[in-house]
Amino acid sequence: MLKVNKISKIYTKNNNPVKAIDNVSLEISPGDFVSLMGPSGSGKSSLLLMLGGMLKPSLGEVIIDGHSLYDLNPEKLSAFRLEKIGFVFQTFNLIPYLTALQNVQIPLLLKGMSSKQQIEKATALLEKVGLLDRMHHEPAELSIGQQQRVALARMLANDPSIILADEPTGNLDSAMSAHVMQFLGELNQEGRTVVMVTHDNNVAAHAKRRLTLVNGALEE
């Protein structure tokens, strides 16, 4: 269960407070598929990062499976993230000097797996996303769609129960977008919770719930 209790995020600019998130509360059940929409600058990416334990709210708390995320110490928070959460970024955020296989190995390395186990699991994941023949190529040698598939495989490496996707189809064409959304749908059917930020209605339609963030406040 993912719970957000009255969280606010206040930034200060030139000594003037700016409320990016304003007193938002939210409950997401396990296995839910939620899309988060809103105009640019509405704070949806910030909310996503808060859910992922990457951005501490100015007020309020984020509770996942009974754990108040921001009450955990930094080490425990990192471990929690490694265990439970998988991120998908709009710009993929692949490490440019590592091959596709090595990129997917990173979460496994963070978890302390042996090299042999890393290679076995990463290979299987790349096979799942249809990139077995490209696994020794660096991101610069892959197409945009291939890079996104590597990012998806990486996200799955630690078998996360919660997937946080920030504009996962933002840089893809419609065919690739459909492919990614189908993939996310399959992951959701496996029981994983998916929270997706998008500005695209067609993409948002894949979700079971649609939330809109306007001026820092959430509307269903």
Place this chain on the structure above:
Amino acid sequence: MRILFSLILSLWLTTTMSAQNSNTIEDKHLFIFFYKEVNEKTQSQEKVFDEAMQKIGLSTKFIKVNVKDQTQQALIDKYNLKRTPMPFVLVIAPNGAITGGYSTFTEEQLRNAIVSHGTAQILKGLQDQKLVILALQNNKTKNNAAAMQGVSDFKADPRFSTTEIVVIDPSDTREHTFLKTLSLDTNITQAQTVLIAPPADVLGIYQGPTTKKQLVDSVQNAASGECCPGGKCG
């Protein structure tokens, strides 16, 4: 004059080897003043020499030799004086031992060059590159024969057959100055044997009886030992 002088010198040189404790003219030490040219140093040293000869008196004979004199070349070669700074005084004991060689000297040095008979014998042996054994004994000291036994056995060894043996009576006061330089006690009750190697190294001092082995060991140790205080060199 020169011929006469040469004759005297030759006579002296040929007879000194056989002179033994007598009061003949051959018992005297010969002082030879060598010079090359008459310069300030020669004149000043010659003055010291002349005064010393006058004061020392009858126990010396002296002559002056110009090294440029061709008739004296045999003498100069004998004592290897060709490359010696001039003026130079050579003092020769009756037995042919050189007891003094000075470029710059004082009267006292010249006087000290007159050595005892025993000293001259020892110096002669050493200057002939021989080992010298000083047997210090008289009719009052004990183990004389036992002391000489080792010495005889040592000399019988073909390696050491040229060893010179010099017997000195420890009660002979004429030898006391010399014995003091060797740090030897003259009031001894036992015979004392001293082994000396050229140029003037005392290899061992033995009280009473001696053995050949003792003497040989001392020679061998000296040949291979260190030469510095505490054996530390460099």
Place this chain on the structure above:
Amino acid sequence: MNWNNFIFRELFRRKAKLVTSGLAIILGIAVIVAITTITTYSEKAISKELDALGANVLILPPSVSIGDYYSADLQGGELPEEYVTLLTTSNIEGVENLSPKLSSPIHVKGNRVVMTGILPKNEFQNKTSWQGAGVFSRPKICGTKSDVFNLNQTTPKETLTRKRVIETIAPNEVLVGHDIAQKLKLQEGNEIAMLEKPFKIVAVLPRTGTIDDSRIFAHLHTVQALTNRGEVVSAIEVVGCCKQVSKGLIGKISALLPETNVITISQIVATQVKTNELMRNLSLLFLVVIILMGGASIANDMYNNVFERRKEIGTLVALGASSRTILKIILNKALVLGILGGLGGYVLGTIFALILGPFIAGISVFPVFYLFFVAVGISVCIAMIASYFPARYASKLDPCTSLRDT
């Protein structure tokens, strides 16, 4: 994959950047290694000379300045041979082992050779006993070895190479230095003509690593006659065995022979010792400079690197990397840079030393292996210390901002 693979892939991705990052440290370490290597061998050479010649005193013509003890007699000046007799008949202790020499360069079979006339001991040793009874009262310090019967079976070449004096040599005999013997293919028993006079080779000397290897030693008087130089020597070496006696000798010999220059090996090596000290101080100064410059350069490069990689760092955090992991990645990179810098500096510095050592110090130089660990140690320390703050900065980067900024 492990973190080392991760670090190496990032490091070697931009090789030019890698080289420039480490350049300041590599060059600085190279200079320190070069200086230390050269001074190490210079000190060994000095020590060897002091061991061999430490107690020796050299008597030279006045106003002769020399830098090399072994070739001191090649300065062209002369002393009367009479000085040898003055020394041996003086009452100065410690002058029994003399080595009067006269050297002249000549040509033998078309090769330039130094012909050195040396006076054998047997021709002047006797004169030390012209003191009369006084010779017995001299303390037994640097006395001669009494191997009258040659019980140790020493050969001429042994006495000359070990003790720098020769016991006997006939007017028509020579001893030949190792290198010149090899060059001219000479052996013991051969005959050789020098200045149109035949000589018999009685010994070929063992290698000493000094100028003596290129010399032919003959009787002093023979050399004087052949070269028409008269009854002179170019140097008199007083071969001592005890430094405490040597100390007193200089004053006594200077008083006896006022028109000479009396010096010891330690005076000659003093210049070299001073040079070594200067080089050591310079290397310390260099160490400070490279710590500051190299450290600043690395710190700057690391900060830039962290800044360039902030999105990557943010991604790693998003994937579950802790601050400690980020810190470890940056510091491990610094460790690798340090090791590479130390290795590069050691290799480069050693090469500098091998090439420059013979020119600067006139000695053969070889690698000093312990300096590898010193070089790597210093380099690693500088790299780690300089990278600490950039690493902390990286570990505290706000991942949210990092992911957004790029």
